[in-house]
Structures are given as structure tokens and as C-alpha cells.
Amino acid sequence: MEKPEKLMVDGKRLDGRGPEELRPLKIQAGVLKRADGSAYIEMGNNKVLAAVYGPRELHPRHLQQPDTAVLRCKYNMAPFSVDDRKRPGPDRRSVEISKVIREAFEPVVFTKLYPRSGIDVFMEVLQADAGTRTAAINAAAVALADAGIPMRDLVSAVSVGKVEGTIVLDLIKEEDQYGTTDMPVAMLPRKKVITLLQMDGHLTQDEFERALALAMRGCEQIYEAQKAALKAKYATKPEEE
């Protein structure tokens, strides 16, 4: 991938969006038959599939907790999801992302209701274009709700960043790579509590506050799409003949 000459022209981005616009968003709940809950999301060119299994008996047994369920998250990128083939299997990056995603969901899921059991969340990135961890979180939240797992709230996530001096929402690959800053944010849309915040690059305090406010507005839009996806699956189907 070559560095484009300019990432922003006349306030428009490479893909024609304004700085505070999300990429096209598509979420579908309950796409996998054999999973207890599942979801598929497309955020621009990101395509992520999430599957939830459980609560179920946890193996290996020594991981069981006598008083709560154990939440296990696995983020994985398909070898064909990026331009240069990714070596399959877990690596430093995906282990870290799995961990931060788990920590983003732990305050939300009522794990105390299911002692000694395990809840498994698998997120598979089929196509990547920056912000895959946020897309994975959005899909996993819908999949958890689809599995009927009790939760305090959904989790919505989006990335913000700074590109050529402008604070922008939902970065694409070029902006992520050649921009100044990339900051993924996940939050509980109802209470506006942040459960994940990472930053690559730097922002001044003022820029950070503006970026965070922008991320919150982005999350609200994503939350609406997540809600719509769940309601679409369970809306009363027309009576069959």
C-alpha cells in the first residue's frame, strides 16, 4: 500500500466521507445455526463474524470458578483478511486484542448468575480495513445478546483519530497507517461508561476531549444499528400459510 499524497482534500476524506461520518454499517444477528448466538458485521470494508457458545460446562476443569462464569474471548484474523497473507494462528497482537475485548465485556455480562460455567466468544475477522477490534466488539455484543446471555447493556465501539490535523471518526486503513493518531473506544451506550480505550500516537488534552466526544456520538449511531439488528431478528414474523 502506497502512501497517498494527501489524506484529506477540502475537508473530505479518501473515501469521500466528512471527518465526523461513520462508514456504511451493516449488522445481522443470528447468522450461525450451530452457535448459541451469532452476529455478522460490516463496517466499511471490515467484515467480522462473531459466535457465542454458552454458558456451558467449562473445560479444562481447573479454569472453573466456583462463584462465577468465566468469559473467554478469542479474536482471530483470517490469513486472507489483509493484503499480505497473515500467518495463521494466535500472535502477540491477537492475544492482546482478545484480552482487551474480554475486559471490555466483563463488566457488562452477569457472570455471577452462572457459577462454574464458561461463556466463549469467538470473533473472526474475514476482511480487515482498520478498526477491526471495534467491529469485533460490536458484533460480539450483538452475538451475546442473541445467545440470551444476561447483560447490563450492549457494548458499542468505534475508533477516532487525528489525520493531518483533523479529528476524524472511524478511520480507514490509509488513515490508520499514515495518520497521526488512532484511538479505539468502546463504551456502554446507556451509561456512557468507557470499557476500552487504547491510543496509538498522541493527542493534546483538548484534542483528546474532542475525539472522545466524537467517539461517543459515533457509538450512539452504532448502538442504534445494534438495536435494530436484534429487533429485526426477533420481530414477529408474518404468519405462515
Place this chain on the structure above:
Amino acid sequence: MMLHVQNRELVIPGQLLAEGSYLLYGGVFKEGKCVYSSVVGLAEVRGQDIRVIPLQGCYIPKRGDFVIGVVVDTHSSGWILDLNSPYAGNLFVSGLLDRKVDLDREDISQYLKVGDAVAAEVVDVDERMRVMLEASGPGMGKVTGGKLVEIAPTKIPRVIGKKGSMSTMIQSTSGCRLRAGQNGRIMIWGDDTRMVRAVVEALLTIEREAHTSGLTDRVHQFLERIKSGGE
């Protein structure tokens, strides 16, 4: 007291249902004065009571539930039963035979084998979710003959119907006997294999369309049609 949803409205986790002093049942939680849903389901409000009927989810054993378990392991004084749940059930010989058993004299393997289906009642669930079962009493114990159907446990109340209306209707129309365990397993006994198959089909229909209205009538028509020789 303020209500933010209609009765039987579809709600999602974290959605505000009501404010004020309500009595909470399943699928809801409280923060301060506000009551929220914790699952995807249908909100149900009856006076002071508020709950959400979940549309998805696994079976969690509860005291007093009737369940159908499958033996997965035996030990010296009883059996371990799979309950279609994250938690296995424990059944002791005395809970099956309802008498004192001298384990030195009696070989308990004659009563149940791995793979047997057992109709049982949950008598206790402790805080570590260890489940105690009892299978004495009429209609309990090892299940013989019949057909075992597994559907989503959340759909079982629909199979039983209001005051048993659905299951009574299925039994009287088809001539088959029905026993629905809370864990999503249903036993069907009948002499006419065609009708047994029709009941299986009816149960799967109920699972698919549990949230639609007029379901009892449609299932009734379907069974009548099969009974009079239709396809």
C-alpha cells in the same frame, strides 16, 4: 411509578423498562430506581410484577422443575445425568428407588445404564449449582419406549400452554401421550407412528413460531389434517 414499555413488547439488554418500586422476576435488574431488561425478550408487566420472558438461552436448573435427563456416567451410589444445561444432575439410588439400598449387597447397574433417559424432579440446587435429582414417584424414573424430542428450553412454556392448553390439545387430538421437561426435552408415546411423527413436526413448529399468535389453533388444524389422512 413510571412504565416505559408496553406489555409484551420486544426489549433488548440494557433497555429501560420502568421506574419505581416494582417486584422483579427473571430477565430484569435494577439500578437505583430504574428497572432494566438484561436479555432479549418480551417484557411482561402485571401490576407490581415485572419480568422479561427470554427468547433465547440455555436451561438453568431450578428447584421443583420436571426434567428429562440422560445418564452420562455412573458411580458407586448413583448416576450423573446430562440435563441439556451447563450443569449436570446427580441422582442417587435411593432417589430412584425411594428406599434404603445396601450398596454392598445390591448391584445398582441393573437399574440404569449410560444412555438411558430418566424422568426426574430437581429437588435441590445449591449456590455452586450442584443439582440433586429425585426420580421416584409415579411417572418418574427410567423412560421406556417413546420418542425423545429436543427443542429450545425457552420454548417449553409455549409447548405446555396456558394452564396446559397446548399440551392437552396435542394429546387429545393426536392420541399420543406427551411429557415436557423444563430442560427442553419432550417425550412422546403413541401407538400410531404417523401421529407420533406429526406431533414431532408440531413441536418443531411451536419452537419456530412460539412468539406468533393463534398458534394453538394452527397446530390443532395441522394435527387434524394429518389425522384425517392428509400429508
